[in-house]
Amino acid sequence: MADEKTTKITVPRSQKALKTRDSILTNARIAFTSVGYARAGLREIAGNVGVNPALILRYFGSKEELFRSALETVVNVHRMIDCERDRFGAHMADLLNVSAADALPMMLLSLSEPAAREVSQSALQERIVDPLAAWLGPPDAEARATEIVMLSMGYVLYSRMLRLRASGDKAIDQWLAEALQQIADRQ
Amino acid sequence: MADEKTTKITVPRSQKALKTRDSILTNARIAFTSVGYARAGLREIAGNVGVNPALILRYFGSKEELFRSALETVVNVHRMIDCERDRFGAHMADLLNVSAADALPMMLLSLSEPAAREVSQSALQERIVDPLAAWLGPPDAEARATEIVMLSMGYVLYSRMLRLRASGDKAIDQWLAEALQQIADRQ
DNA sequence: AATAGAAGTCAACATGTGTTTACATTTTGC
DNA sequence: GCAAAATGTAAACACATGTTGACTTCTATT
Known part of the structure; x- marks a missing residue:
C-alpha cells in the first residue's frame, strides 16, 4: 500500500504553469461565486482562462476538489476580526x-x-x-x-x-x- | 389574439385525475424541499408518484411552473402569526x-x-x-x-x-x- | 354499443455535463 | 542537442436532463 490512490494530479513546476493554475483558481472562484457549484461549468471556466477543460482536471483532479481549493482561498476570518x-x-x-x-x-x-x-x-x-x-x-x-x-x-x-x-x-x-x-x- | 399562448396544459376533470395531480404536487414539494430545484428530476418525481414524466408537463407545462405551484402550496404566513x-x-x-x-x-x-x-x-x-x-x-x-x-x-x-x-x-x-x-x- | 375526448404511456430528441484517453507541443536537465 | 518530463490540446465517452409528438388505454356520454 505504497501509493494509496494514484491520481493524475500534476503540480506545476514552471512559473508560467503556476500562473495558469492560479488563473484557473481565480476564474473558478468568480464562477462559483456568481452562479454556484452546479451551474459553473468546467468548460466555461476553462474558456475564460483560455485553456482546455482537461487541464483543470490535471491540476485539481475533479470539480469537487477545484471547489474546495477555490473556497479555501476565500474563506478566512482575518478581515472579520481586524478591528477593535x-x-x-x-x-x-x-x-x-x-x-x-x-x-x-x-x-x-x-x-x-x-x-x-x-x-x-x-x-x-x-x-x-x-x-x-x-x-x-x-x-x-x-x-x-x-x-x-x-x-x-x-x-x-x-x-x-x-x-x-x-x-x-x-x-x-x-x-x-x-x-x-x-x-x-x-x- | 384569441388564444394568447396555446399551451398543452390540461386541467383534470375526473376525481382520479385530480388525485394524481395532487400526488404529483405533493411529491414535487418533497423532492424540491430535500434536494432543491436543480437536483429534483422530473423522472424521479414521476417515478415516486407511479406515473410517466410526460404527464407532469401536461398538468404543469414546465418544471419551472411545477416549482412555482409547489412553492405556493407551502409558503404562507398563517402559522407564523397564529399566536399572541x-x-x-x-x-x-x-x-x-x-x-x-x-x-x-x-x-x-x-x-x-x-x-x-x-x-x-x-x-x-x-x-x-x-x-x-x-x-x-x-x-x-x-x-x-x-x-x-x-x-x-x-x-x-x-x-x-x-x-x-x-x-x-x-x-x-x-x-x-x-x-x-x-x-x-x-x- | 359506438365514439369522442381525457388520462396516461413510450420512445426519441436535443443538449449539457464531468471525465477520460490518446495525442501534440513545449520546457528542462544532462 | 537529445531525451524525458511537463504543459497543453482534441475528441470522444457515458450519462443525465427537460421536453416533445405520436401512440395507446380508459371513461363517460349519446
Missing part, C-alpha cells in the same frame, strides 16, 4: 456589504450539491466559527460565534441574493450592526 | 424547528437556479414579508418584517442545512426567540 472589539458590529456590517465577503454567496449558491455543501460546512466551522469563538472568548464563545455567522448568512441572503424590497434600507444595516455588537459584548 | 403578540418569538422559534416550515429549505436549496430564485423572491416578499408587516404594524413595519425573515433564514441554514457543530444548542434557540420577540416588540 467595541466596533465589531459596524465593522462586520460594512464587510458584508462589500464584495470582499465572497465566501458566503459562493457557499449559499452551492448548498444543493452534497459535495459542495460538505466542503462549505467544514470550512465554515473550522475557518470561521472556531477562530471567531477563540477571538470572542468566554462565556459561550462557540454559541456566540455561531449566532454571528447565522446573522451574517441571513443578511447576505436578504441583501445580495434574494434582493427583497427592503434591500438597501439603511435602518436595517444599522439594526444588523447593533445586533452583532450585542452578541460580541455579551457576557 | 407577546409570544411571537418563542412561537416562531418552535415553528422553525418543525418540518412544517418546509418553504425555507425549498427556497434556499434552489437559489442557484435563476428561475427558481425569482419565484422564491416574489413569494417571500408577497406572501410572507408583506402580510407579516401588516400584522406587525408601525413603526417600520416592512423593515421589521424583513429582519424577522432574515433571522429565520439564517437560523434554518445553521440548524437544518449546514448543521454546524452547535446545531441543537438550546441556548441558541433561546437567543433566537428573544431576538425575534425584540423585533416584534420594537416601537
